[in-house]
Amino acid sequence: MVRMEDLDPQHWIQWCPGCGNFGIVTAMRKAIAESNIDPKDVVVVSGIGCSGKTPHYVKTYGFEAIHGRAVAVAMGIKLANPELHVIVNTGDGDNYGIGLNHWVQNMRRNLDIVHIAHNNHIYALTKGQAAPTTPFMEKTSSTPHGNPEMPINPLAIAIASGASFVARSYAGDLQHLAEMIKKGLAHKGYAFIDVLQPCVSMYPKMSYDYYKEHIYYLENHDPTDKEKAMELAMKQQDKIPIGIFYQNDKAYSIHEFYEDIHENTPAAKHDISNIDIQDIIEEYL
Amino acid sequence: MEEIAVKIGGPAGSGVMSLGKMVGKLFQLYGWHIIIYDEHPSLIVGGHNISYVRASTSPIYAHRNYEHILVALDKPTYELHHKELKEPALIVSDESIASDLSGNVVASPLSKIANDLGSLRYYNSAAFGVVAKLLGAKKQDVKKVIEKTFGKKGEKVVKTNQDAALKAYDSIDKSYFSLKKLNNKFMLIGGNDAASLGAIKAGIKYLGQYPMTPASSILSTIAKYEKSKKIVVKQTEDELAAMNSIIGAAFAGARAMTATSGGGFALMTEALGMAGMAEVPIVVIESQRGSPSTGMPTHTEQGDLRFVMHASQGEFPRVVMAPGDVEEAYYMVFEAFNLAELIQSPVIVLMDKYLASTIQSVPVFKTNLMVDRGKLLSEEQASKIKEYKRYEVTEDGTSWRALPSYPNCMHVASSYEHDETGFTTEDSEERIKQMNKRMKKLALIPKEVYAPKFYGNRDADVRLICWGSTKLPCLEAQQILKEKGIDVLVVHYPFIVPFPYDETVRLLSQTGKRNIVVEQNYLAQFRGVIREQTGFYVDEVILRYDGREVTPEEIVEKVVNNG
């Protein structure tokens, strides 16, 4: 049995006291332990931002990549060794801004990873500039006269792009978030979880209190119904639903195409000491 | 030495290149030395293709400015090129345009033969039959070439094409050459394919690539073998993903590569630095074309040398190598993977359009090459480790790599500066330790690996100094000059980083010699590198930056006239 302590960080955590990221990383450790996945088979991949530090705070393998490219790095890892459990942690700027293309394309591929987007509605690490998730006309350090852009709709994009598991959760509810991550780990295909994350320093407005008042837990929603899921994601409402919006266990995943390559051993571990290319050479003779 | 050059021209889409390849294959059957080059005449509007096949009984290196046979699939080909013809100056054409042409016209009812067989598709095989007859090739060899060319398409296609070729062959009653059979066994292969083979032989397990001329065919060639050689080939959404995903794959343990041109490489530069910082071994083929920006996509240039040497912020070890011909493309790409794992950092293979698409006859590639994975732990070794440090400071700067899934070795690879364990640090002492550790690694590459190569008489008074694909026209010019009684030494640099300091100083410190740098750019970038590295200023250069490969004749002219 894997215990949560096995995944404890080796380092002092550098996030601000009260940061929503504490909840996220704890939930991730809990989910890995409860899923009984050996930490050595897990790779936590991040980009840059406050969320980028996540790999250091869970004792698994990790890759702290550059800003916006976590999903692309994760794709290489997972395609080279599909036996690994790859968990991507991005910020909202990281993923919905600079890295958006990789996110959309890999949902389209239905890459078999869990993706946790730390959505604090702001660029926190760089001190409070507007993110693609920042509300319309919000004042931030880069939009002192208001943000003239409409926020992005992550869940609608995820559903439309082909992610086969789409959920929203909240950093303040450890149980719920751990449950979502566990389900994501058990899911074959792209498991995307947008996590509402209070940022106490750079965007205190969306605080724990705010979320306590605004979130509600999805009930009586059939996640296998894609149209309903889309409707829910698009719906304008004061309250924010959390839970699984969409799940399709039968969607095609790009890994099926490469199955024979990894048949006995994952490609990353193939013996390459003497690759036979005689047949190819013949073609040029 | 006997030589025969055949030029084929026609509208784009008329199969000029494949006809060129068939002629090449015929020479290959006879064991001749061959070079096939697709030319871009500067006078012509888009949509016109030229394939130039030059064959000889002794080694040759580049295209020349003449041909003996001109196959004109249309009239503009004749108009543009007939003045280049050398004895017997044969012009092959369909009978329908023959009356418009003058000179030694060999007309054949090519379109009639093709149409009689059911389709104009067979036109090129018919034209091939005519060329084969003029060359004095045997009928059975004509059939063999067609079999090789169309074999995969089934018996019927082979048979019909053979019929077309033989009918056209018989429509001509005179041969002007008699192809001598030589005892050579050559592969006939282009630069991109050779590079692809080098990667496959090296055990590439992940290719992430976004198409960009002239590197695109590397993607399609390796993809052909994705199943048989068990390679994950991924066309990515962009070059950012190509580069970042190969870093992910290499971190997971796969030998991983990407290939692109300058524009794509520009998008990869941030991640290139990440590979340097996180010490991930990767191979990048950068195939140059006319630049800046979108530039001249189908034309050649060596304008990216400085770019790849310095791309990405900060300082980290990298190798920049530039194969000079098709054979080197195979061996050097193979070697690139070993070097990447030796120094656990990026290796950049700088190619260009000329090398990418030039086809050469080469000695059959050796396959008994040693794969060396450097300090890569096996799972068993890893399981015995008590306290693993991914970035342990060592004497030579390299530390052992452990792959995800190995017990006891969990760590984070990071784009941030980090301590020995991989944890982020901004501490001055740790920073200096890690910088010194990384920067040391380049010194691990043995000097003989990156030494320049000398061709010809070491005491010659004139030296042609080149890097990358300009090796080919330089070697050809060397031969022409020899016939004129001028001795030239060709000094070719297959590696630019690390730079072979000792040999270069030894070479340039000799007095009374004429040194000429030959390269395909405006700023004489390599001359600059030599000066920066050694202090020596080479005052003569031959530069070309119009997208066309410098010709041997041009080099000869400058050597003779400026002397």
Ligand SMILES: Cc1ncc(C[n+]2csc(CCOP(=O)(O)OP(=O)(O)O)c2C)c(N)n1
């Ligand atoms: C290419 C590049 N551009 C800009 C930055 C600076 N930068 C670092 S993190 C960041 C935004 C972080 O915001 P978000 O992704 O929302 O993460 P958070 O810090 O809020 O967790 C930016 C702009 C960078 N590191 N790299």
